[in-house]
Amino acid sequence: MLFSQDIISVLQKTITNEGSISLPSEGNSMYSLIQQGDICRFAPFDPTSLKKGDILLFWASNGKLIAHRFYKMESENTYSCKGDTNFGFDEPIQKERILGTLVSIEKQRYVVQPSNLIVAGWSKLILTFPFLSFILRSYLNRRF
Numbered sequence: 001m002l003f004s005q006d007i008i009s010v011l012q013k014t015i016t017n018e019g020s021i022s023l024p025s026e027g028n029s030m031y032s033l034i035q036q037g038d039i040c041r042f043a044p045f046d047p048t049s050l051k052k053g054d055i056l057l058f059w060a061s062n063g064k065l066i067a068h069r070f071y072k073m074e075s076e077n078t079y080s081c082k083g084d085t086n087f088g089f090d091e092p093i094q095k096e097r098i099l100g101t102l103v104s105i106e107k108q109r110y111v112v113q114p115s116n117l118i119v120a121g122w123s124k125l126i127l128t129f130p131f132l133s134f135i136l137r138s139y140l141n142r143r144f
Contacts (some may be wrong), residue, residue, distance in 0.1 A: 002063040008099075011065075015044050015100050023057075028140050029083030030055070030067065033122055038107055040067060052122070053123040054114065055102035056081055058093050064084030066090065067102060069126065084126050085136040092111070 003011075010078075015021040022041045025034050042057045050056075054070045056079070068081040080094045085087055085099060104113050112119050126132055 003059060003065050005064070005115070008059050008065075013097055015042060018112070019043065020103065021100065026099055028042070029086050030069070031062045031085050031136060031140060033084060033119065034067065034105055035107075038105050040102055041104045041106070042067070043103045045100050047094075047095065053127050055103070056093070057100045058097050059099075060091060060093075065099075069123070078101045082133075087133060087134055087137065 003057045009020060020041050020043050022039050025036060025038045025040055029124050040057075045056065046089070046106060050070060052070060052072065055067055057067045058071050058081070061067050066081075066083075068083045068086075071080045071082055071089065074092050077095045079095070079098065080089055081093060082139070102114055104111050105119075114120065
């Protein structure tokens with residue numbers, strides 16, 4: 001879904017004023033951790049507490065709102081992210097395009113936090129073994 005700059009501004013104000021924002025997920029780039037329809041809650045972005053593997057909410061230059069995993073700093077103001085099932089990295093993201101950091105995922109029957117042992121373990125696996133992205137994407141291509 002594409003968002004106008006006005007909508008992005010409203011989202012930025014909401015996350016700052018309310019302390020968090022909850023959004024339904026769309027797509028499968030973060031499968032299996034985040035699935036279509038899961039409700040993702042994001043807190044305001046704090047670059048001082050950012051760790052490799054955190055999931056950032058940002059908007060791309062084409063206006064799409066995206067939540068992908070942080071991999072590394074490209075420069076002081078530029079971040080590199082990638083979806084768990086994507087083959088390549090996203091375009092470099094400038095700090096001002098980042099809205100928040102994932103703090104929980106509400107699934108149909110339960111809520112998980114990034115600090116959950118299984119979620120943290122999945123993050124380590126996907127960061128350590130990049131070929132898992134290819135396996136997941138192959139599975140999704142056959143499934144959908």
